Amino acid sequence: MLDIKITKTTAPKAKPADESKLGFGKISTDHMFLMDYTLGKGWHDPRIVPYAPFELDPACVIFHYAQELFEGLKAYRTADNKIQLFRPECNGKRMQDSSERMCIPTIPVDDFVQAVAALVEVEKDWVPHSEGSSLYIRPFVFATDVGMGVHASHHYTFCIICFPSGAYYAEGIDPVRIYVEDEYIRAAPGLTGFTKCGGNYAGSLLAGEKAAQKGFAQVLWLDGIEKKYVEEVGAMNIMFKIDGKVYTAACEGTVLPGVTRRSIIELLRDWGYEVIEGKLAIQTIMEAGHTGKLEEVFGTGTAAVVSPVKELVWKDDSVTISGGKIGPVTQKLYDTLTGIQWGKVEDTKGWIVPVCEG
Numbered sequence: 001m002l003d004i005k006i007t008k009t010t011a012p013k014a015k016p017a018d019e020s021k022l023g024f025g026k027i028s029t030d031h032m033f034l035m036d037y038t039l040g041k042g043w044h045d046p047r048i049v050p051y052a053p054f055e056l057d058p059a060c061v062i063f064h065y066a067q068e069l070f071e072g073l074k075a076y077r078t079a080d081n082k083i084q085l086f087r088p089e090c091n092g093k094r095m096q097d098s099s100e101r102m103c104i105p106t107i108p109v110d111d112f113v114q115a116v117a118a119l120v121e122v123e124k125d126w127v128p129h130s131e132g133s134s135l136y137i138r139p140f141v142f143a144t145d146v147g148m149g150v151h152a153s154h155h156y157t158f159c160i161i162c163f164p165s166g167a168y169y170a171e172g173i174d175p176v177r178i179y180v181e182d183e184y185i186r187a188a189p190g191l192t193g194f195t196k197c198g199g200n201y202a203g204s205l206l207a208g209e210k211a212a213q214k215g216f217a218q219v220l221w222l223d224g225i226e227k228k229y230v231e232e233v234g235a236m237n238i239m240f241k242i243d244g245k246v247y248t249a250a251c252e253g254t255v256l257p258g259v260t261r262r263s264i265i266e267l268l269r270d271w272g273y274e275v276i277e278g279k280l281a282i283q284t285i286m287e288a289g290h291t292g293k294l295e296e297v298f299g300t301g302t303a304a305v306v307s308p309v310k311e312l313v314w315k316d317d318s319v320t321i322s323g324g325k326i327g328p329v330t331q332k333l334y335d336t337l338t339g340i341q342w343g344k345v346e347d348t349k350g351w352i353v354p355v356c357e358g
Contacts, residue, residue, distance in 0.1 A: 002046040002111050004033075004118050009050035015164075019130040022166035024303065029126040029135075029162040033119045037105050039154035046115065048122055051161065061143040061153045069098040069197045070140035072302050073259070075120045075162075077127045077134075078343030081358040083120060086341045087351045088113045090259040095139065097257075098195035103152035104141055112139070113353065119160050121356045132167025132338075136303075168304045173326050173334065175310035176217035178233065178297075180282055181207045182315065186231065186254075188224030193231075193254035200256075208234050216313070218299065222282060224254065229279045236299035236307060237261040240285055241329060243293045250277040260300040263351065264333055273329075282314055289319025296327030305341075306334045 009030045016022055028051050035046040062068055071091045076084055092112030099106045116137055120127070127135040139160045143153030184207045187193025192200060204219065211219045220238065223229040231249045232238055237258040239248040246268055251257040265275050288294040289312065297309035310324040321327070326334075339345030340352065 002035075002114050002118075004115070005045075005047040006118075006122060007047065007049045008122075011050075015126065019128045019133055019164070019166060022128065022133060022164050024165045024168075025136060025138075025163045027163060029123040029164070031119065031122050032162075033115050033139075033158075033160035035107075035115070035158040037156040037158070043105065043107060043111070043158070046111075048119055054157075056144070057146045059146045059148065061145045061147070064148065065143070065150060066197070066199050067102060067104065067143035067153055068141060069095065069102050069104060069195060070138060071095050071196060073116070073137050073139075074165075074302060074341070075127050075135040075137060075355065076341050076343070077129055077358050080343070082343065083124050083127050083355045083358050084341075084343065085113075085116065085120070085353040085355060087259050087263065088116055088353055090262065091116075091139070094196065094257060094259070095141075098197060099141065101192055101195050102197055104143070104156060107141075107158060115139075115158075115160060117353070117355050119162065123162050124356055124358055126162065126164050127358060128164050128166070130167070132169065132342075134165055134341075136163045136165045137161075138163070173308060173331075175308040175322070175324060175326055176299075177215065177311040177313070178218050178220050178309050179211040179214060179216035180230075180312060180314035181211070181219045181221055182227050183207070185224040185227065186221040189253055191224075191254075193224075194251060194256060196256060204234055218307075220282075220312070223279075228281050228283070230282055230285065231255050233299045233307075235303065236301035238297065238299045238309075239264070240280065240288075240294065241296040241327070242285070242288045243295070245274045245276060246329075247276045247278075247280045249280065258300055258302075260302055260305060260337070263337060263349075264300050264306070266349065267333060267336060268329075271332075285312065286314055286317055286319055289321065294319060294321055296330050297321045298327075298330040298333070305337050306330055 092109035
């Protein structure tokens with residue numbers, strides 16, 4: 001159990017007057033959680049303090065060797081004014097898995113959840129009230145040793161910051177066009193594809209920019225060995241409903257084990273769908289699209305929950321899915337999961353963690 005010291009700001013910011021213009025990650029709340037790590041001492045001095053910049057030495061390890069990782073989750077305000085989290089322990093466990101790969105000391109899952117909940121309670125007035133909006137929570141860890149030697153740092157900072165964010169689909173769910181990337185790769189076996197580290201995202205930017213210039217919303221990555229099997233989309237996992245069955249890439253080291261992905265698979269199996277986690281060739285998907293067997297395609301992630309795909313383009317070939325509209329299973333998944341998150345649908349799975357009254 002962390003003994004968290006709380007220092008409230010003496011100059012709180014004005015809350016946004018128009019929640020329809022929140023956007024995503026644009027406005028920070030008043031406070032942040034901090035905790036330090038020192039070799040031989042462990043994690044220490046957990047505290048909530050006023051939001052402020054870091055002062056870091058130019059030779060700090062994070063700037064030169066990118067030893068860091070992050071997480072992303074949300075807090076939700078229900079209709080009866082309760083504040084709650086969705087499966088935060090899954091984010092805590094994933095952070096541990098990322099930490100082990102990145103040579104960063106792990107944080108106990110219970111401490112992670114406690115820290116998140118404590119900051120959200122302090123910032124409860126920042127949790128938006130409008131339909132579909134939420135408080136985005138960004139926990140992250142970075143190395144703070146100073147020096148040019150390439151080795152694991154002996155000092156780290158764990159920080160959590162929050163951003164009130166607007167509804168992802170402010171004007172209704174809009175299916176997107178996806179470009180299948182077959183030149184660059186996102187991950188390969190033995191590397192860091194399963195971790196949530198910044199380097200994975202930095203390496204994906206070029207392909208993302210190329211896709212955006214061609215009018216696509218996202219890049220679909222193929223495997224790093226044969227460039228044949230689908231893995232994930234830029235900021236989401238992805239699923240394909242083909243002839244009644246749902247297919248998605250297995251989390252075997254190159255795919256991020258998404259919390260939303262995991263939750264959706266559980267729901268689909270509860271509803272009687274066969275979900276196959278394994279290798280699925282892009283050629284197979286395109287052929288299914290042309291024969292009418294590719295029924296629905298959707299991305300899964302914290303920000304959008306589900307993002308329906310209306311078109312896939314690979315090389316000189318393209319297929320349209322669900323007539324360019326959101327499919328019935330995708331819609332049901334979105335309604336069910338967001339219903340649980342915002343307290344409109346009964347949580348029979350034990351996924352919700354209450355934080356406080358709003």
